[in-house]
Amino acid sequence: MVREQYATTTEGTTIERPENKYVYKIGIYGWRKRCLYLFVLLLLIILLVNFGLTIWILKVMWFSPTGMGHLRVTNDGLRLEGESEFLFPLYVKEIRSRVDSSLLLQSTQNVTVNARNSEGNVTGRLKVGPKMVEVQSQQFQIKSKEGKPLFTVDEEEAVVGTGRLRVTGPEGAIFEHSVETPLVRADPFQELRLESPTRSLSMDAPKGVHIKAHAGKIEALSQMDITFHSSDGMLVLDAETVRLPKLVQGTQGPASSSQRLYEICVCPDGKLYLSVAGVDTTCHENSHICL
Numbered sequence: 499m500v501r502e503q504y505a506t507t508t509e510g511t512t513i514e515r516p517e518n519k520y521v522y523k524i525g526i527y528g529w530r531k532r533c534l535y536l537f538v539l540l541l542l543i544i545l546l547v548n549f550g551l552t553i554w555i556l557k558v559m560w561f562s563p564t565g566m567g568h569l570r571v572t573n574d575g576l577r578l579e580g581e582s583e584f585l586f587p588l589y590v591k592e593i594r595s596r597v598d599s600s601l602l603l604q605s606t607q608n609v610t611v612n613a614r615n616s617e618g619n620v621t622g623r624l625k626v627g628p629k630m631v632e633v634q635s636q637q638f639q640i641k642s643k644e645g646k647p648l649f650t651v652d653e654e655e656a657v658v659g660t661g662r663l664r665v666t667g668p669e670g671a672i673f674e675h676s677v678e679t680p681l682v683r684a685d686p687f688q689e690l691r692l693e694s695p696t697r698s699l700s701m702d703a704p705k706g707v708h709i710k711a712h713a714g715k716i717e718a719l720s721q722m723d724i725t726f727h728s729s730d731g732m733l734v735l736d737a738e739t740v741r742l743p744k745l746v747q748g749t750q751g752p753a754s755s756s757q758r759l760y761e762i763c764v765c766p767d768g769k770l771y772l773s774v775a776g777v778d779t780t781c782h783e784n785s786h787i788c789l
């Protein structure tokens with residue numbers, strides 16, 4: 499940029515040039531000078547604007563010697579006070595609450611926790627939605643503090659391992675098919691009913707059915723016949739009094755010789771037998787059946 503003009507001198511000749519008065523004049527003049535000043539001015543303005551912007555950014559971003567705004571850089575890492583919003587996934591190794599507070603995961607939509615295998619396929623899912631909580635897994639288990647399974651569900655069965663299963667709803671429990679249990683018992687001081695309101699009820703036990711009422715009576719009511727049938731055994735009515743209060747009494751009708759009548763006789767051990775009725779009692783004649 500610097501314009502230099504030299505006096506060219508050749509040996510032996512001295513030529514006076516008209517430009518000679520400008521010799522050794524070094525500098526920038528005219529429009530170049532103005533351009534330079536303009537440039538320097540522009541630079542100054544840019545510098546000032548830059549400085550101002552830096553100050554503004556520092557102020558807006560709340561820069562401080564320890565960090566930026568609510569973000570503090572500590573020896574252990576970062577500490578962010580105030581709300582933070584991540585619009586895209588946040589990858590962390592562990593999420594913990596602070597020592598003195600609980601941890602809350604909150605959403606107006608579903609909250610989903612997924613377990614994935616190495617291929618990235620979901621192998622287990624817990625979804626808390628506004629209308630339901632859904633667990634998708636091969637097995638769902640609730641354990642006690644000691645590790646005892648309290649409730650286990652898989653495709654095969656649901657196991658309730660608690661000491662007691664209590665159904666408190668007024669409608670009780672409904673089983674579509676059979677209930678297998680060695681004992682059905684009422685609560686203490688409650689009555690137990692076995693009921694089939696519109697159909698029949700049958701009790702079936704090949705090795706015996708025992709009905710006991712140690713401090714009460716047993717009553718069987720039926721609109722139709724009551725039949726006790728034993729193929730090999732006998733029917734024992736073991737009571738001091740046996741009554742048949744509504745037994746129909748025979749009336750004297752036209753006697754026919756072909757009509758055979760019997761009387762009921764009783765052995766000492768309570769066995770009943772029939773004996774052909776005569777003028778007098780005939781029980782003795784047929785009492786060999788008692789032997």
Ligand SMILES: *[C@@H]1O[C@H](CO)[C@@H](O)[C@H](O)[C@H]1NC(C)=O
Nearest residue numbers: 607608625626627628630632
């Ligand atoms: C929340 O979960 C339910 C049940 O899986 C699903 O039907 C519903 O579409 C989900 N809602 C959103 C917003 O993803």
Ligand SMILES: *[C@@H]1O[C@H](CO)[C@@H](O)[C@H](O)[C@H]1NC(C)=O
Nearest residue numbers: 614615616617618619620621
């Ligand atoms: C993962 O899921 C994809 C899509 O459902 C399926 O094609 C693939 O076989 C799965 N991989 C495994 C290992 O189950």
